Amino acid sequence: MEGIIAIWQRDVIKFFRDRARLIGSFAMPFMFLILFGSGMSGAMSSMMGGANQGPLADFDFVQFMFPGIIGMTVFNTAIFSALSVVQDKEFGYMREILVSPMSRVSIAIGKVLGGSTVALFQGLMMLIFVPFIGVSISFVMIFQLIPVMFLVAFALSSLGLLIASSLKTSQGFQMIIQILIFPMLFLSGALFPLSGMPAWMNFLVKINPLTYSVDMFKKIILQPDQMAPALREAMGLDLTVFNHIITFSEEIIVVALLSIIFVVLATMRFSRTEA
Amino acid sequence: MGNIVEVSGLKKRYKDFEAVKGVDLYVKEGEIFGFLGPNGAGKSTTINMLSTIIKPSEGMAKVNGYDNVTEKNKVRASIGLIFQESTLDEKLTANENLMLHCKFYGIEKQKREERIQEVLQIVDLTDRRSDIVETFSGGMKRRLEIARGLLHYPKVLFLDEPTVGLDPQTRAHIWEYILKLKEKAGITIFLTTHYMDEAEICDRVAVMDNGQLIALDTPEQLKSNVGGDIIEVSTEDNQTAKKIIEDTYQTEVTEMENNLLSFQVSKGSEFLVEFVKQFDIPLTSVNLRRPTLNDVFLHLTGREIREETVSQKDLMKKNMQRGPH
Missing domain, CATH: 3.40.50.300 (P-loop containing nucleotide triphosphate hydrolases)
Structure with missing residues (x-):
């Protein structure tokens, strides 16, 4: 137990010490949200029937993107946190960890928890953008967001560790993660509404775990229950599988199950690591 | 214990x-x-x-x-x-x-x-x-x-x-x-x-x-297993000198780096006096010393311990690190 905390603590200390990484982590979300989002929002609203009245007049693309951007930050940070495992192999620290009497399982769990915590912090830091984009976030939402972010981060940190355990160079790791994360992000509804997609794409979206993760963030932040049905549909907020509208608790279950699968696989794979 | x-x-x-x-x-x-x-x-x-x-x-x-x-x-x-x-x-x-x-x-x-x-x-x-x-x-x-x-x-x-x-x-x-x-x-x-x-x-x-x-x-x-003292000489014609020493004193001569010939004798200082007097080929340097662990290795393997060439060393290291995968 002590070992898990120690491994976790190391990642958290290093996260807060690395100022460049801390500041740099704002760059991508900023660009997406402010540059891409603001640029697209005009085009988006004219595509929505150019409506200056009716329910679609409330459509604000930047606000729509915001939960997705939080999601993107959490995914990226969480999955990239496993880079430290590869770097520890490269710089030798992994040996210090592996020759200690700690069990491999505690090391893997500590790493996943460390990555999840760091991703949670990064995700929460995105709330800094709130005043500039005109969404209103209540304390209740923040308290709902924290466990959801952590759960999502846990799933992706585990996936990251699973990949990192099989690799020896950080270049290789970064390459694979890029190839993996971009399509998952595009097919998750984080950056554009999931409405009117071709069937093949709809299929990919529905099997993408990030879809359900992003949708949880949307449900918390955008409060679709209080929207006009037409707006909700235009924003692609009625996520359905086999004509059944997925509920928030079902999404929690899906992501939790995936977390368990990923963390078990990652732990098994990591346990085979030799120093 | x-x-x-x-x-x-x-x-x-x-x-x-x-x-x-x-x-x-x-x-x-x-x-x-x-x-x-x-x-x-x-x-x-x-x-x-x-x-x-x-x-x-x-x-x-x-x-x-x-x-x-x-x-x-x-x-x-x-x-x-x-x-x-x-x-x-x-x-x-x-x-x-x-x-x-x-x-x-x-x-x-x-x-x-x-x-x-x-x-x-x-x-x-x-x-x-x-x-x-x-x-x-x-x-x-x-x-x-x-x-x-x-x-x-x-x-x-x-x-x-x-x-x-x-x-x-x-x-x-x-x-x-x-x-x-x-x-x-x-x-x-x-x-x-x-x-x-x-x-x-x-x-x-x-x-x-x-x-x-x-x-x-x-x-x-x-070191004492090496047997006696180490004599190191260099001469103007090491090849011939090596042969002569090996024939005369029934001891194994090893060629070292820096053109040195190295061999062991039981009583170093007495040997050296006679050796210098009798040896025909002009000597350029003579040295007598106690054996070190390097001599032990030399004695056991006929080679010196020294840095192997980089490529060989790296190759070995890689073999060892990679091994179990």
Whole structure:
């Protein structure tokens, strides 16, 4: 137990010490949200029937993107946190960890928890953008967001560790993660509404775990229950599988199950690591 | 005192290459045990097997009474390891590195502060405790690693080439610390080296070549086995001189680097007087000395221990690191 905390603590200390990484982590979300989002929002609203009245007049693309951007930050940070495992192999620290009497399982769990915590912090830091984009976030939402972010981060940190355990160079790791994360992000509804997609794409979206993760963030932040049905549909907020509208608790279950699968696989794979 | 390390028939095979070909040895509690041999001889592979990092292909090893394969975690708790390459987290402070180690090894909370102070004092780093390791010199990093290796009071401290890549002065310092450690903590030290002078400090030395132990004894005994004194001469015609010496004195002459011919005789100083008087080929230099461990290796293998060419060395290292995958 002590070992898990120690491994976790190391990642958290290093996260807060690395100022460049801390500041740099704002760059991508900023660009997406402010540059891409603001640029697209005009085009988006004219595509929505150019409506200056009716329910679609409330459509604000930047606000729509915001939960997705939080999601993107959490995914990226969480999955990239496993880079430290590869770097520890490269710089030798992994040996210090592996020759200690700690069990491999505690090391893997500590790493996943460390990555999840760091991703949670990064995700929460995105709330800094709130005043500039005109969404209103209540304390209740923040308290709902924290466990959801952590759960999502846990799933992706585990996936990251699973990949990192099989690799020896950080270049290789970064390459694979890029190839993996971009399509998952595009097919998750984080950056554009999931409405009117071709069937093949709809299929990919529905099997993408990030879809359900992003949708949880949307449900918390955008409060679709209080929207006009037409707006909700235009924003692609009625996520359905086999004509059944997925509920928030079902999404929690899906992501939790995936977390368990990923963390078990990652732990098994990591346990085979030799120093 | 009992044996803290026991090894029998230890082998490590990689796909097309046998790195360790059956090693038997024991190490007594409290001794400094040296592992001497050229790069690629299998020293690191052996030490990696003893410290549970890699799994032996055959044979058995026990450290502190625990089996290295079936009781890995108990072995790990009984040993300290200092690798050839640094394994510090350079982004953290010395204190954080040490504190993490305490937690990894489950050292009780109340004891941590005291232990950290103690080990920092041994290696003279008390005043650098809260500095980031990145700012340390090579020697300081090494010392910090030694300190860290001691934190959990290991029974055996394994040092793989502890002074490689350090300047002579720092090397001397590191050795001071190692000896201080043995005196103070009564700890058993198992080290590998290819520096002769370092092996001389050991209580017993195992000489390894090509994956096998070719000798194991105290440095004094090993040297006296060489037999007598070492004469080194250089002449204007080394080829002929070699033949003449071999024929006249019935001794084996080895050609060394720097154009030297080296051979052993039983009574060096008396021999030398006669030799210089009688020898026909003009001599350019003559030297008489007591045997060193390098001569022991030379005597046993007909080769000197020295840095192998880089490519060969790297090849061996790669083979060893890659092996189990």
